[in-house]
Amino acid sequence: MNSDKWRRREAPLDPLLLAAAVASGPHVTRHHYHHVGHTGIDPEMINLLLGEEVHDDEAIRAPPPRYVSRQAPRSQRLKDELSSNDQTTTTTTSSILVTSPTDEKSDNSVDPPPPVVKLVDPPAFDPVRQDIQVQCLSRARIPTPHGPVFLHLYRNNRDDKEHLAIVVDAEERQHRDASDSESSDDGEDHFDDLPHIISRSLNNVWNSHETKMDRLVRGAQSKPFKNKNKSSSLSLHNHQKIIPPSLVRIHSECYTGEIIGSMRCDCGSQLSEAIRLMSLQGRGVVVYLRQEGRGIGLLSKLRAYNLQDMGHDTVTANLALGHGADERRYGIATAILDDLGIHQIRLLTNNPEKVIAMATEGINIVERVPMIPPPQTRSEDLDKYLRTKIDKMGHMLSL
Numbered sequence: 001m002n003s004d005k006w007r008r009r010e011a012p013l014d015p016l017l018l019a020a021a022v023a024s025g026p027h028v029t030r031h032h033y034h035h036v037g038h039t040g041i042d043p044e045m046i047n048l049l050l051g052e053e054v055h056d057d058e059a060i061r062a063p064p065p066r067y068v069s070r071q072a073p074r075s076q077r078l079k080d081e082l083s084s085n086d087q088t089t090t091t092t093t094s095s096i097l098v099t100s101p102t103d104e105k106s107d108n109s110v111d112p113p114p115p116v117v118k119l120v121d122p123p124a125f126d127p128v129r130q131d132i133q134v135q136c137l138s139r140a141r142i143p144t145p146h147g148p149v150f151l152h153l154y155r156n157n158r159d160d161k162e163h164l165a166i167v168v169d170a171e172e173r174q175h176r177d178a179s180d181s182e183s184s185d186d187g188e189d190h191f192d193d194l195p196h197i198i199s200r201s202l203n204n205v206w207n208s209h210e211t212k213m214d215r216l217v218r219g220a221q222s223k224p225f226k227n228k229n230k231s232s233s234l235s236l237h238n239h240q241k242i243i244p245p246s247l248v249r250i251h252s253e254c255y256t257g258e259i260i261g262s263m264r265c266d267c268g269s270q271l272s273e274a275i276r277l278m279s280l281q282g283r284g285v286v287v288y289l290r291q292e293g294r295g296i297g298l299l300s301k302l303r304a305y306n307l308q309d310m311g312h313d314t315v316t317a318n319l320a321l322g323h324g325a326d327e328r329r330y331g332i333a334t335a336i337l338d339d340l341g342i343h344q345i346r347l348l349t350n351n352p353e354k355v356i357a358m359a360t361e362g363i364n365i366v367e368r369v370p371m372i373p374p375p376q377t378r379s380e381d382l383d384k385y386l387r388t389k390i391d392k393m394g395h396m397l398s399l
């Protein structure tokens with residue numbers, strides 16, 4: 001057997017590394033040569049590698065420095081932690097942001113864990129009402145390559161899925177930044193002039209005991225809006241102003257296309273393009289519905305893919321599995337848009353059925369904006385998918 005085949009390819013010792021080791025003293029511990037247990041450097045090997053005369057002097061053979069832990073033993077730290085927990089059990093949630101300047105830390109102390117922030121529950125849905133009800137549970141800023149968006153997470157009274165709204169509102173962002181830098185202790189909100197895209201259910205008062213911290217953690221404005229007409233309802237205040245028709249896309253979840261970049265469809269690039277277009281215009285909403293595979297779910301979608309590989313198209317594969325060609329529903333999307341105060345939209349879609357479905361749900365579509373995703377790598381699967389969309393589902397696309 002040729003033993004060269006198994007030899008390591010790099011040099012056995014890096015001369016530069018050795019030179020650096022020699023140049024430093026025992027007080028420097030960037031590398032292992034001075035660590036406890038290391039036997040030191042063989043001067044003969046350095047001579048051999050560097051071609052220089054290095055003596056076996058004190059610097060090389062000096063005993064390594066000793067390190068002493070500045071932390072107390074674990075048993076001591078656990079004891080301290082337990083006693084400090086006893087003292088903080090009565091701490092209120094609002095104290096989380098307060099640090100006392102007189103809190104001098106000794107070398108042996110450890111930081112106590114922050115108290116758990118207790119939040120009020122959202123109000124229950126009205127059991128008497130038969131219509132679709134949604135409740136925004138939280139809202140947070142998400143920076144994207146196209147600019148910041150506000151992700152809203154909803155629950156509803158129809159299914160247990162977390163449907164989402166991706167809100168682009170550049171003016172609100174600027175306005176909020178400006179308000180934050182000003183002192184707003186006058187109790188007046190600073191949103192009088194512009195009708196922003198704001199969730200009513202998120203910003204309403206959830207509970208008479210809710211704190212400012214409650215509101216901030218869920219992403220609501222710190223103070224409930226005060227209405228000039230002596231009403232505390234945000235809906236009357238913000239939503240009475242008509243939000244100009246906004247660019248809206250109703251997008252259904254596609255794990256395969258958005259997460260693993262499947263080239264069987266173009267959902268990932270459509271989602272990204274929608275956010276980009278809205279960011280360019282400074283305003284818009286993507287309602288992101290958790291209805292995978294045109295509403296049939298991921299399991300059926302994968303089975304449908306196998307049928308497609310046997311010759312079916314996207315429509316006949318769904319039918320062969322006992323599903324409808326398209327089982328998506330838009331009632332929850334309509335309720336979310338209503339919660340955001342959006343009643344007139346410019347719908348970003350190529351799907352005429354979506355236009356009809358949204359109009360039936362009571363949304364005023366002032367314009368259909370064609371969705372032209374940026375060119376992506378074409379594949380045989382994608383071409384077939386787009387062809388079926390045009391031929392069988394009437395999508396307004398040009399290939």
Ligand SMILES: [Zn+2]
Pocket residue numbers: 254256257258265266267268
């Ligand atoms: Zn897809």
